Amino acid sequence: MFIIAPAISAACAVIGLYLSYYLDTASGGMVVLAQGAVFALVYLFSPRHGLIGTRVLSSRRRRALAAAQ
Numbered sequence: 001m002f003i004i005a006p007a008i009s010a011a012c013a014v015i016g017l018y019l020s021y022y023l024d025t026a027s028g029g030m031v032v033l034a035q036g037a038v039f040a041l042v043y044l045f046s047p048r049h050g051l052i053g054t055r056v057l058s059s060r061r062r063r064a065l066a067a068a069q
Contacts, residue, residue, distance in 0.1 A: 012038055 016031030023030070047053045 008038060009035070 012034040013031050016034040017027055019025070019034065020027040020030035042050070044050050044052050
């Protein structure tokens with residue numbers, strides 16, 4: 001976690017700066033939007049705690065319980 005978090009943050013900073021240059025917008029806002037987009041992706045697709053990951057996991061559990069009965 002101590003390696004992944006700063007790496008993602010640095011990548012978002014670079015992506016935000018490039019986007020702000022090419023779109024001619026404020027750099028701080030684009031960095032924040034890039035980090036918000038990464039957060040939304042992680043929030044949705046996290047295997048154990050994400051919205052989509054928990055639905056897939058719970059549907060697998062329901063099928064496994066139904067098959068066991």
